[in-house]
Amino acid sequence: MLFNWNALAFTILAASRVEAGHNNAPTVDVTNGTITGVYSKEWDQDFFLGIPYAQPPIGDLRFRVPHSLNTTWNGSELATQYAPACIGYGSDQISYPEISEDCLYLNIVRPTTAVRNSSPWVGLPVVVFIHGGGLHQGSASDERYNLTYIVDRSVKINKPIIAVSINYRLSIWGFITGDEAILTGNANLGLRDQRLALRWIHENILEFRGDEQKITIWGQSAGAFSVGAHLTAYGGRDDKLFHGAIMQSGSPVYYGSMRDWNKTAFSIVSEGMSCNTTGDAEHVLQCLREVSFEDLNSFINETDLIRPGLWQPVVDGDFIQRHASEQLATGWFVKVPILVGANSDEGTALVDGNLINKTFDIGGGGSEWLIFLKENFIKVLETFPVPAPVPAGYVTRLWNIYQYQDIPDSFKGIWSSASDYYTLKANAYYGDAIIIAPRRLTCQTWEKYSVSSYCYSFEVVPNGRSKSDGATHFDEVAFVFNNQNGTGYQTNPLGGENAETFVAVSNNMTDTWIHFITKNSLDLDFYPEPASIAVFSEANIREFKGDYYPSAGIDLINSWNQEVYGR
Numbered sequence: 017m018l019f020n021w022n023a024l025a026f027t028i029l030a031a032s033r034v035e036a037g038h039n040n041a042p043t044v045d046v047t048n049g050t051i052t053g054v055y056s057k058e059w060d061q062d063f064f065l066g067i068p069y070a071q072p073p074i075g076d077l078r079f080r081v082p083h084s085l086n087t088t089w090n091g092s093e094l095a096t097q098y099a100p101a102c103i104g105y106g107s108d109q110i111s112y113p114e115i116s117e118d119c120l121y122l123n124i125v126r127p128t129t130a131v132r133n134s135s136p137w138v139g140l141p142v143v144v145f146i147h148g149g150g151l152h153q154g155s156a157s158d159e160r161y162n163l164t165y166i167v168d169r170s171v172k173i174n175k176p177i178i179a180v181s182i183n184y185r186l187s188i189w190g191f192i193t194g195d196e197a198i199l200t201g202n203a204n205l206g207l208r209d210q211r212l213a214l215r216w217i218h219e220n221i222l223e224f225r226g227d228e229q230k231i232t233i234w235g236q237s238a239g240a241f242s243v244g245a246h247l248t249a250y251g252g253r254d255d256k257l258f259h260g261a262i263m264q265s266g267s268p269v270y271y272g273s274m275r276d277w278n279k280t281a282f283s284i285v286s287e288g289m290s291c292n293t294t295g296d297a298e299h300v301l302q303c304l305r306e307v308s309f310e311d312l313n314s315f316i317n318e319t320d321l322i323r324p325g326l327w328q329p330v331v332d333g334d335f336i337q338r339h340a341s342e343q344l345a346t347g348w349f350v351k352v353p354i355l356v357g358a359n360s361d362e363g364t365a366l367v368d369g370n371l372i373n374k375t376f377d378i379g380g381g382g383s384e385w386l387i388f389l390k391e392n393f394i395k396v397l398e399t400f401p402v403p404a405p406v407p408a409g410y411v412t413r414l415w416n417i418y419q420y421q422d423i424p425d426s427f428k429g430i431w432s433s434a435s436d437y438y439t440l441k442a443n444a445y446y447g448d449a450i451i452i453a454p455r456r457l458t459c460q461t462w463e464k465y466s467v468s469s470y471c472y473s474f475e476v477v478p479n480g481r482s483k484s485d486g487a488t489h490f491d492e493v494a495f496v497f498n499n500q501n502g503t504g505y506q507t508n509p510l511g512g513e514n515a516e517t518f519v520a521v522s523n524n525m526t527d528t529w530i531h532f533i534t535k536n537s538l539d540l541d542f543y544p545e546p547a548s549i550a551v552f553s554e555a556n557i558r559e560f561k562g563d564y565y566p567s568a569g570i571d572l573i574n575s576w577n578q579e580v581y582g583r
């Protein structure tokens with residue numbers, strides 16, 4: 017079920033000395049028994065890895081809502097190795113040592129001495145990280161999400177925290193769609209996995225010397241959307257499972273459309289597995305549960321049903337009761353403080369480059385050039401499925417705004433051809449539509465309901481990233497995790513000739529995150545202008561500006577959340 021000890025070097029800490037002797041191995045009593053972790057002398061931290069929080073979703077539990085553990089173990093259960101990543105599809109999953117349907121586990125990292133010196137009656141603040149990956153790939157064991165560095169930083173600034181990361185089901189295994197999933201109450205399984213993990217953490221974190229009244233949920237990209245989904249889950253019902261939320265490049269307003277779930281994909285799978293033999297919804301799902309993993313996985317791969325965005329959350333009337341934009345407008349969300357932001361050039365990593373015509377270049381200027389730009393801008397927006405294909409009449413309105421939007425100073429001199437400028441226009445729209453506009457709407461909504469919100473923009477181009485990409489999607493991750501060694505990256509994002517500046521930005525961001533985790537607020541030292549947006553950049557490390565530019569395109573996008581995007 018769990019992979020070997022050598023994987024620890026891959027997953028938790030490259031070059032860390034892990035002490036697992038009997039005398040210093042930490043033990044904790046949880047609901048289902050005693051678990052034993054490992055102690056790292058180098059980092060003075062306890063690691064509890066691969067803790068089960070649900071029954072394995074295999075056999076009859078495949079394609080069902082997660083079930084709480086119903087067994088106890090004798091003696092002590094070892095929590096010394098990461099569990100396999102969940103089944104997913106993409107470059108991330110290929111790099112993991114092991115993947116499995118049996119993957120619902122979590123990991124806890126705590127500062128040993130800080131825990132020992134703390135009052136037994138006052139637990140440490142807790143942060144729970146939910147990984148990204150488009151809901152089709154990713155894992156809590158990914159080296160880039162190494163929690164040791166942020167926990168270590170928290171001790172250095174005298175604000176110690178406990179950090180948790182969780183696995184959840186992905187792709188079809190976690191987001192099977194179609195009428196059958198809706199009718200049987202088995203939609204949005206990956207989000208329900210996360211919810212059960214949060215419940216387990218709330219019930220057991222005190223035993224790790226964490227404070228169940230100071231839990232912050234934290235996610236990036238699809239993980240940030242997941243955080244947003246918990247803020248709006250069950251119509252915004254507050255189950256007291258968390259008391260603050262951090263969202264990096266994501267928000268409650270989903271980056272894709274929830275207007276229509278993919279019935280076609282479900283039909284292809286059920287018919288391909290000879291399971292579409294009756295109109296009874298439960299019968300079809302039960303048939304799919306009885307198919308071997310090897311046969312089902314092979315069929316999904318062979319029929320190209322692994323495409324990103326194919327298996328996604330849906331409005332099921334239960335976990336997701338309404339479109340998030342509707343719920344935000346009517347106050348149907350958990351009113352806890354948030355820290356939420358985006359990167360300045362999100363779109364450069366999001367546009368499908370195959371849709372961009374780069375063969376036409378007249379050097380810029382003239383009516384012919386503008387016709388080229390408009391035609392290709394319209395082509396991409398009518399074709400690209402995220403958040404949703406935009407009808408022609410709507411695209412024209414967007415073009416009338418984005419054709420006049422200034423090119424960022426950071427791109428001038430790098431992008432110069434007609435196709436370059438067209439690409440920038442498309443990038444700007446997609447960054448706004450998928451991430452930045454929902455981020456601004458979220459900040460405005462929290463302000464409307466007088467709930468604390470701290471909003472930011474990340475504008476640093478890290479080491480190894482082309483200047484032509486700008487500060488794009490995922491670039492902030494190494495900075496926030498204080499990953500100064502670049503663990504998990506081919507090129508250290510915080511290295512190179514600007515390493516000193518990058519480390520300064522990283523320390524500033526990590527400290528800001530830690531302060532929010534410990535207090536669910538930011539004092540004047542970190543956020544002197546609450547009505548503004550914090551900008552993290554190489555030039556000024558952190559400064560503040562008004563959260564209003566660009567406005568026309570973002571305002572139009574946010575007005576279309578239901579009408580055009582269905583979210």
